[in-house]
Amino acid sequence: xxxxxxxxxxxxxxxxxxxxxxxxxxxxxxxxxxxxxxxxxxxxxxxxxxxxxxxxxxxxxxxxxxxxxxxxxxxxxxxxxxxxxxxxxxxxxxxxxxxxxxxxxxxxxxxxxxxxxxxxxxxxxxxxxxxxxxxxxxxxxxxxxxxxxxxxxxxxxxxxxxxxxxxxxxxxxxxxxxxxxxxxxxxxxxxxxxxxxxxxxxxx
Amino acid sequence: xxxxxxxxxxxxxxxxxxxxxxxxxxxxxxxxxxxxxxxxxxxxxxxxxxxxxxxxxxxxxxxxxxxxxxxxxxxxxxxxxxxxxxxxxxxxxxxxxxxxxxxxxxxxxxxxxxxxxxxxxxxxxxxxxxxxxxxxxxxxxxxxxxxxxxxxxxxxxxxxxxxxxxxxxxxxxxxxxxxxxxxxxxxxxxxxxxxxxxxxxxxxxxxxxxxxxxxxxxxxxxxxxxxxxxxxxxxxxxxxxxxxxxxxxxx
Numbered sequence: 001x002x003x004x005x006x007x008x009x010x011x012x013x014x015x016x017x018x019x020x021x022x023x024x025x026x027x028x029x030x031x032x033x034x035x036x037x038x039x040x041x042x043x044x045x046x047x048x049x050x051x052x053x054x055x056x057x058x059x060x061x062x063x064x065x066x067x068x069x070x071x072x073x074x075x076x077x078x079x080x081x082x083x084x085x086x087x088x089x090x091x092x093x094x095x096x097x098x099x100x101x102x103x104x105x106x107x108x109x110x111x112x113x114x115x116x117x118x119x120x121x122x123x124x125x126x127x128x129x130x131x132x133x134x135x136x137x138x139x140x141x142x143x144x145x146x147x148x149x150x151x152x153x154x155x156x157x158x159x160x161x162x163x164x165x166x167x168x169x170x171x172x173x174x175x176x177x178x179x180x181x182x183x184x185x186x187x188x189x190x191x192x193x194x195x196x197x198x199x200x201x202x203x204x
Numbered sequence: 205x206x207x208x209x210x211x212x213x214x215x216x217x218x219x220x221x222x223x224x225x226x227x228x229x230x231x232x233x234x235x236x237x238x239x240x241x242x243x244x245x246x247x248x249x250x251x252x253x254x255x256x257x258x259x260x261x262x263x264x265x266x267x268x269x270x271x272x273x274x275x276x277x278x279x280x281x282x283x284x285x286x287x288x289x290x291x292x293x294x295x296x297x298x299x300x301x302x303x304x305x306x307x308x309x310x311x312x313x314x315x316x317x318x319x320x321x322x323x324x325x326x327x328x329x330x331x332x333x334x335x336x337x338x339x340x341x342x343x344x345x346x347x348x349x350x351x352x353x354x355x356x357x358x359x360x361x362x363x364x365x366x367x368x369x370x371x372x373x374x375x376x377x378x379x380x381x382x383x384x385x386x387x388x389x390x391x392x393x394x395x396x397x398x399x400x401x402x403x404x405x406x407x408x409x410x411x412x413x414x415x416x417x418x419x420x421x422x423x424x425x426x427x428x429x430x431x432x433x434x435x436x437x438x439x440x441x442x443x444x445x446x447x448x449x450x451x452x453x454x455x
Binding site (some may be wrong): 035036038039041056057058060061062064065068146147148149150151159160161164 | 256257258260261264268271272273276277278279339341342343344345346347419420444447448449450454455
C-alpha cells in the first residue's frame with residue numbers, strides 16, 4: 001500500500017484567520033468604495049454595482065462594523081504569527097535578490113511550486129507586503145476617523161487629508177496584491193484546497 | 205513532532221474518512237462562497253443585518269465617547285489656510301437656503317435648563333465672543349478650513365443654568381433640521397455658538413443667525429439656523445442620525 005503522508009502546511013489559526021480576513025477585506029473594500037464615491041478624490045468613481053451599503057450612511061455602517069472584524073481577526077493572526085514563530089519560519093529570511101529572481105521566474109512561468117510547505121521569495125514578499133498594507137490601511141483609517149483624538153497618528157501622515165490619501169493608496173496596494181494572489185492560486189490550483197484542509201499529500 | 209503524529213494518524217484513514225473529508229472541504233468552500241455572495245447583495249436588505257449594523261453603530265458611539273478627551277483641542281490654523289470659497293452643504297441645495305428674519309428671531313430654550321427665557325440676537329451679540337480657525341470635516345470625506353466666532357457654548361450653558369450632568373443637548377433648526385450631541389462635547393472649549401463666519405455676521409448659507417460649531421465632530425453634527433436648544437437625558441436622535449448616520453460622529 002503506497003502510504004502517503006499528509007503534512008500540515010497551514011496551521012488551523014492561519015486558515016481560519018485567512019478566510020475571516022477574506023470576508024472582512026471584501027466588506028471593507030466594497031463599502032469603502034461606496035464611501036469614496038460620496039466625494040471622489042480623483043476623477044473617477046467606482047461602479048455602484050461593486051459597492052456595498054446602497055448609500056453613504058449604509059456604506060459607513062458596514063465599514064465601521066466590518067472594521068472590528070478586520071482588526072480583531074488581524075490581531076489574532078499577527079499575534080499568532082509572531083508568538084508561534086510562524087512568520088519567522090515561513091516569511092523569513094527574505095532577500096531582495098531572491099525576490100527579484102522569483103518574480104522574474106514567475107513572470108516567465110518558470111517558478112517551481114514543488115514544495116507547498118515552503119514559500120518562495122516572491123510569495124514571502126507578497127504576503128509581507130499585504131500584511132504591511134493592511135496595517136497601513138487600519139492606521140490611516142483610524143487617523144481619518146479620529147484626526148483630533150488620535151492626532152499623534154494623523155499628524156505624521158499629513159493630518160486628515162494626508163491620511164485620507166494614504167488610506168486610498170493602501171487600498172490600491174491591497175487590491176493589487178489580492179488580484180495577483182488570486183491569479184497565482186488559479187495558476188497553481190492545488191494550493192487552493194490546502195487553504196481549507198491545511199495539509200498536502202507527500203509521498204513518503 | 206505533532207505534524208508527524210498527525211501524518212501517521214491520517215495515513216491510516218479509511219476510504220470513509222477520506223470521503224468525509226472531501227465532503228467537509230466542499231461544504232466549507234461553499235459556505236465561504238455563499239458568505240461572500242450574500243454579503244454583497246441579498247443580506248444587505250435583511251432586517252437582521254440592519255439590526256446588527258445599527259447595534260454596531262451604537263457600540264461605536266460608546267467607543268467614541270470613551271475615546272473623547274474633553275481637553276484635547278482640535279488643530280487651529282493660520283487665517284492664510286482658510287478655504288475660499290468655503291463650500292456650502294446641507295440636506296437641500298444652496299438655492300433653497302432659508303432666509304431668517306433676525307429682527308423677530310428668538311432662540312428658545314427647553315428641557316433641563318433653569319433660566320429658559322428666549323434669547324434675542326442683540327443679547328447674544330453682547331456676550332463675550334471667541335474665534336477659531338478650524339477644519340470642518342464632512343461625512344462625505346472632504347474637508348475645509350473656516351473661521352467662526354461666537355459664544356463659547358459651555359459659557360452659555362452655564363449662564364442659562366443648564367443641567368450639565370444631563371446626557372444630551374438637542375437642537376431644532378429653522379430649516380427643519382435637527383441633531384443632538386453628548387454633553388461632554390457640548391462643554392468642550394472649542395464648541396461655539398457661532399454668530400459670525402470670516403468676521404462677518406453669519407450669512408444665510410452658513411446658518412444665519414447661528415450655528416453650533418464643533419471642530420471635534422463631523423460637519424453634519426454642526427446644526428445651522430438654530431431655533432431651539434434643549435437639554436435632556438432622553439436620546440433625541442436627529443435628521444441624518446435617524447436615517448442611519450452614526451450619532452456620535454466625533455473626530
